Amino acid sequence: MPPSQEFVDTSPKVSDEIKYTTCYMCACRCGIKVHLRDGQLRYIEGNPDHPVNKGVLCAKGSAGIMQHLSPARLSAPLKRVGPRGSGEFVEISWEEALQLATERLSAIRATDPRKLAFFTGRDQSQSLTSYWAAQFGTPNHAAHGGFCSVNMAAAGLYTIGGSFWEFGEPDWEHTRYFMMFGVAEDHDSNPIKMGLGRLKTRENTKYVSVNPVRTGYSAIADEWIGIRPGTDGLFVLALVHELLRTHKIDLDFLLRYTNAAWLVRDEPGHAEDGLFLRDVQGHPLAWDRNSETAQSALSPVPSLSRSPALSGEYELSDGRRGRPAFDLLARRYLAEEYAPNAVAERTGITADTMRRIAAELAHAAFEQQIELDIAWTDWTGRKHNKMIGRPVAMHAMRGISAHSNGFHTCRAIHLLQMLLGSIDCPGGFRYKAPFPRPCPPGPKPSGKPADVKPNRPMPGPPLGFVSGPEDLLIEDDGTPCRIDKGFSWEFPLAAHGLMHMVIHNAWAADPYPIDTLFLYMANMAWNSSMNSAGTIRMLTDKDPATGEYKIPNIIYSDAYASEMVSYADLVLPDTTYLERWDCISLLDRPISSAHGPGDSIRQPVLQPDRDVRPFQEVLIDLGARLGLPAFVKDNGSPRYPGGYTDYMVNHQRLPGIGPLAGWRGVDGDQQGRGEPNPRQLEKYIANGCFWKHDLPANQLYFKHANRDYLNYAHSQGWIPSAQPIIMQLYSEPMQRFRLAAQGHGKLLPPEHLKSRIAEYFDPLPIWYQPLEESATDDQDFPLHAITQRPAAMYHSWGSQNAWLRQIHGFNCLYLHRDLAAELGLVDEDWAFIESHHGQIKAQIRTMTGCQKNTVWTWNAIGKRRGAWNLDPAAAEGEKGFLLNHLISELLPQKNGGRGDRMSNSDPVTGQAAWFDLRVKIRKAEAGEEQSEPQFEPLKAVAGLRSRPGILRFGEKFLPRNSWRRKDKA
């Protein structure tokens, strides 16, 4: 008998176990709940309690299932047996692999530790990797920040003591006017989406997106400003001009929290010209208008007895002369060259628009002031019964940072924020713990000649923050100490190193040859390098005299058969992110929010079914085998025999401070500081794999000058003292380099770099034409070419993922319809795109949402055929392409041009300038519909699983006797 009523289960039980961990499908570190059934991966959902995503999961996050099940997963350690690039490997045991690595690395360490270059990609264990490098004794270490966003980080940390994204965020709850510069769907993915959602559901708010391309977040902006790439700095300084001209600036904020009143010595030609005038204690001086004397600028202002001047020229009793920093600033930006009319043509933004945006910013900041009834105490002890804020927030990322003028552009954005008084106030940009820190923060980079000795750790980390020429890592004759030339006269503020120059410099033995290139998660043979074809040649180039590879030894760790794997000599297979422990630490880039500090872990929710090991475990094991002091006990036995979890719990960087801040102390009742807690990881797991501390209300804002917050930050070891963080409108470290270029001081730049340093080390933000643009002819290469990141993918991991590939199987080159018409191109035509460096062929698509002279494509979708265990005929290889082939790691050579064959990087920080690319386009004649260049398909490396024609997931979970495909029944 049929049932009288049909029952439909609308919420079937999908899993029999749920484990919490942290997503790694992009860099946002959202909390996830992984559903398992019969011990197998079933479903991923967002953790609603997690502070980063509050349950939100994006397309990438849900597709983590296919990341875990990818046929591209490596399955065992590999030793190369054929030529590099042939893909000929044999599987070896872990013991053999680690012995091979140990023998080679031991020999390097015992002779010249610099001959190891250890660089990582977008990994999330940089406090461990950098510590390991320092223990090894090599200065040649960095992660991928020099390729990605060091301009943002360095400009922020030298200017306001924090930076966008990981070290700060908009006050989404209170801001009324939000400006975003150069952000597609890249960093801070879910948090920005959630924030924009909140912003757009409130009345009287406005969101302005400044970006040459209207995709991603720009698509929902209230106003899109399609700026010409590389001119954001001019636009921002025109806004500064307008605010100064109309007297719409927050003088009180400038006096209290910035160095606006500090006197700058004004004696051209003097060895201290442009430095701050200081008293005998070294305190900067300000001019007190009441007493008509110079007084310490560090005493509280304004006070009844003191009234610092912001303009004028003053002579001290000892004869020294100076002007307040603000005076210099106002004189510069009030000049006509920064007026909207003067910059309109270059930026592609009308002068009226610039004037209107400036007026809107001023209106939001000064006419819509926010007052929160929260009492707080500033660093001087003054009590305030309210928190008063200027509700203008800003955010910027790749579109600013990946230009050779990005450092100064980002400083200009921070200058704009300071003039509006909208930093760490209600409605403004807010710091995330452990920031703010002093500008610049410590430590200095290690790696000077005296720091590097055989079989010795370096005294500090390889990356850091320089304050002047004396901190550079250079030999006595001025040559760089680092293989990437970071912290040399070429790139003095290279806070993240220059990963994009490592292979070129190692190949060229410039400044010296290395022995081993050790890479982790860095697909340098393809999308993580500029000049990808040239990079492949360098990886395989041999010295004709010896027949040996010019880069003698390459060790690579990756979870997947990326393009880089084929060029390694030894491959150490990593796990997927669902199979390992990880630590997202306050020592590195934590998950803090403006509401308080936080960190998190990953735990293995599945056990590997392959002979793979988490890279962090391998690094700790190698550290012990090499006898690195921090990784062995006094008797030489491993200090962390339990591997990475042992390290996460028991390592102490400083007394009481370890990788994880939650549940410290023997009983787990301490936060931030405390003895190691053997049950710490259990506590994290019980709490959904994260820890956070909610700051009390009186510490939520004005953290740079908030007595209670500063005391707390000091107690946690985040800042050296509870003194206020003073924002640097005017940067003295920059001026120290400029003085050296003018011939002052003991350390002088080499002759050929003097004018470069004098020009680009301006203590106030400047704008200059991007270097590639200035060295190429506008007529020859009239178009800008940039990339954007799609919402559904992050780097090359995502573009091999079976589900995400269905969203973006290949990429096209997008251009404006009017430009296409001028070039005689229509949708789906094929075209050649040419730069000074090379030529590619791609299919085009037209649109209206982009700046007319800008062409663009999605990032990292094109793949080399055969890589990632994809079908060699897959669309990613056949039709997908990379702009990287057009971008040289070196600047064009042009008579009279700047920087002949210098690195194609920001001259201040060394940030890779891959958004500076200039191209021309012509229609391709009818022919094969295939992108160019094409390379020989890569051979599948040993141990890869067979690749199914269609990768299916989930059928095995269908209930018995329910629908299933007939051919599978």
Ligand code: SF4
């Ligand atoms: S935003 Fe990033 S971390 Fe968050 S769910 Fe998506 S992929 Fe995962």
